Amino acid sequence: MRVTVYAGSAPGDSPVFADEVGRFVAELAGRGTEFVYGGGSTGLMGVVADRALAEGGKVIGVIPRELVDAEIAHPGLTELHVVPTMHERKQLLAELGDAIVAVPGGVGTLEELFEVWAALILGHHRKPLVLLNIDGYWDPLVDVVVRMAGRGFLREAERGSLVSVTDAAGFEEAVRAWTPPPPRWPAPDATQAPQAQQSRGEDLG
Numbered sequence: 037m038r039v040t041v042y043a044g045s046a047p048g049d050s051p052v053f054a055d056e057v058g059r060f061v062a063e064l065a066g067r068g069t070e071f072v073y074g075g076g077s078t079g080l081m082g083v084v085a086d087r088a089l090a091e092g093g094k095v096i097g098v099i100p101r102e103l104v105d106a107e108i109a110h111p112g113l114t115e116l117h118v119v120p121t122m123h124e125r126k127q128l129l130a131e132l133g134d135a136i137v138a139v140p141g142g143v144g145t146l147e148e149l150f151e152v153w154a155a156l157i158l159g160h161h162r163k164p165l166v167l168l169n170i171d172g173y174w175d176p177l178v179d180v181v182v183r184m185a186g187r188g189f190l191r192e193a194e195r196g197s198l199v200s201v202t203d204a205a206g207f208e209e210a211v212r213a214w215t216p217p218p219p220r221w222p223a224p225d226a227t228q229a230p231q232a233q234q235s236r237g238e239d240l241g
Contacts, residue, residue: 037069037135038070038133039064039070040071040133040136041072041139042136043073043083043141044079044080045076045080045142046142048079048140053170053171053173054080057083057140059204060139060207061088062087066091071094073129075097080139085112089114096115096116097110098116098117099117099119100124104118126148136165136166137168138174140168140170153165153197164210164214165198166210167200167201174200178198182195194217197217
């Protein structure tokens with residue numbers, strides 16, 4: 037299996053983030069999982085690459101040209117794709133993974149997560165979408181999902197479209213048990229990578 041990881045380029049305010057992300061990645065890499073991520077060497081992105089490589093895992097980075105220096109592109113990856121734009125970065129990240137996991141991060145991580153989540157709801161892909169919820173980091177987002185469903189902006193079948201786990205075992209179980217929500221209407225080809233949406237506001241609730 038190949039997993040796309042959305043991760044922050046900062047380490048966060050506690051060593052627990054790096055420790056738990058490193059443990060998560062090392063356990064999966066030790067069982068043969070390959071990784072795709074944003075290509076940087078700093079923060080939690082760097083932890084993803086370093087721990088996977090230390091376990092002998094394959095790591096593919098995707099980074100836009102403008103961020104090669106700002107995020108300090110990792111020099112030791114199995115593959116590094118340098119792309120022209122952020123849009124192409126997000127597209128390739130989503131395309132290359134069989135499943136997608138968001139570990140703690142900032143605005144960029146949220147942007148990647150929300151775009152691929154919207155594509156899932158619209159039926160443009162059927163890939164598992166998982167939150168690695170370290171130290172309760174994603175609890176507010178989980179609460180928002182429940183609130184969106186409760187107030188009629190997510191359908192009941194979409195309530196579980198973001199799965200929260202705390203470790204590698206939980207992630208593997210979530211992937212095995214994954215059932216994608218029914219698409220709101222048929223997509224041209226739901227096996228393809230998520231596409232950027234240019235939809236009206238009412239399309240997603």
